[in-house]
Amino acid sequence: MIKVDIKRDNLEFKLDIKLGEFLAIVGQSGSGKTTLLRVIAGLEEARGVIEVDGKYWLMNNQSLKVQNRSIGFLMQDYALFNNMRVIENVTFVNSDLELAKRVLSFVDMWEYKDRYPHNLSGGQKQRVALARAIISKPKLLLLDEPLSALDLQMRIKLQNYILKLHKEFNLTTIMVSHDLGEVYKMANRVVTLNSGKISKVEDIKYDTNSLKAKLIDKSINKNSYELTLDINGIVSKILVQKSIFNKYKLGDLIDLNWSIK
């Protein structure tokens, strides 16, 4: 069990997270989502308690250093070590070459192992960052809008990699995202943050394969549509490929299954 009960300026968060859970945090910009992840990682200060699997990472003012927590952190801007090749980026965290090969093969990046980050595309960089985040077999994997800089196809591909890794490595994952389609596809539970406080906790029990969203608005943006969808009362904007969504009119119910395939 992971217990988080923290307070700092503009953030108050109390929640128990089960081991193996995939928790999503949503909320508007400035609602404290990223700060929450950074506090859990030990990159920002806070008061309160963070207990992970029986070990205190934070107990009032006693805070365990980042180095002594067991964290994998996937950031939006990849934050790869540009002076190291793909393989070195991963083995810098854990020198186990066999595991590095397994993890990089898992995200289809083993064949790029000798490249430097500046010779990789955004999606490839994020896959390396993902491999690097999980090679230490962290107790907690933190994902801070990890896919928001990528195009739709790459997002879908990476969502699947993350889900596969979450299961394969039996990880407990907390993901911050703006994309509700992504959240409903991946998480077991969604927490909505509003001005630094939990405003809603929702278990995702239904089958995402049959989840419907009502199309409220759509606008054309080069080769894609920006759709405004109503998913179970929560309004979200999503970018999608034009060809697939030409047929839908405002008010239509859309099967969210599209984002899973």
Add this chain to the structure above:
Amino acid sequence: MFESIKSLDFTPFLISFKLAFITTIILFFLVLPLAWWMSQTKSKFKPFIEALGAMPLVLPPSVLGFYLLVLFSQDSPLGKFLEHFNIELLFSFSGLVVASIIYSFPFMLQPIQSGLESLNKGIIEQSFIAKKSSFTTLFRVALPNIKPSLLTAIIVTFAHTVGEFGVVLMVGGSIPGQTKVASVAIYEMVEVMDYKAAHIYSLLMLIISFLVLLSVYIFKTKR
């Protein structure tokens, strides 16, 4: 012309380069932990340290030279303390090194500090998340990613030390073979109206300075 070059004493040049070499090495290792701390800290003392570190940029060399003269003199507490160890900083090469370290301090600190500050904070944090110490992070992650800033710091510090005049003259005097550096030698040649020797020395300094700066900019363009 060649005869006059041959007959010239190039010892001041050698002293200048020896001084610059030693100063640059000491300053590099002295400044590194400070620059790293400054780039990471949120301390309220940071502006004070920054202002103090930048002082040699704005102070007239004579002011700095005067205070160092007072500080190094045998009547000062530091002078008295060092006397116990038979170390005399005034009018000695060691004194020149100490004075140069102070005088060239901002030229080493500022490029390294701004290089470290411009680094993506994420990569430093990822290194910490990977359970690496500050030391490992500095040498394996931070420094390899700011090579142009390191080169600028090293070259500019070296060149600036070769070019010092006022502080060196006040602290070191002009003892041939010990503290008489190239810039002081040129000044003395002009004073005795030996323009030919002054020309040769000055031209050499000009060419060396240009080549040093050219190499920095070529390296930066290549990256």
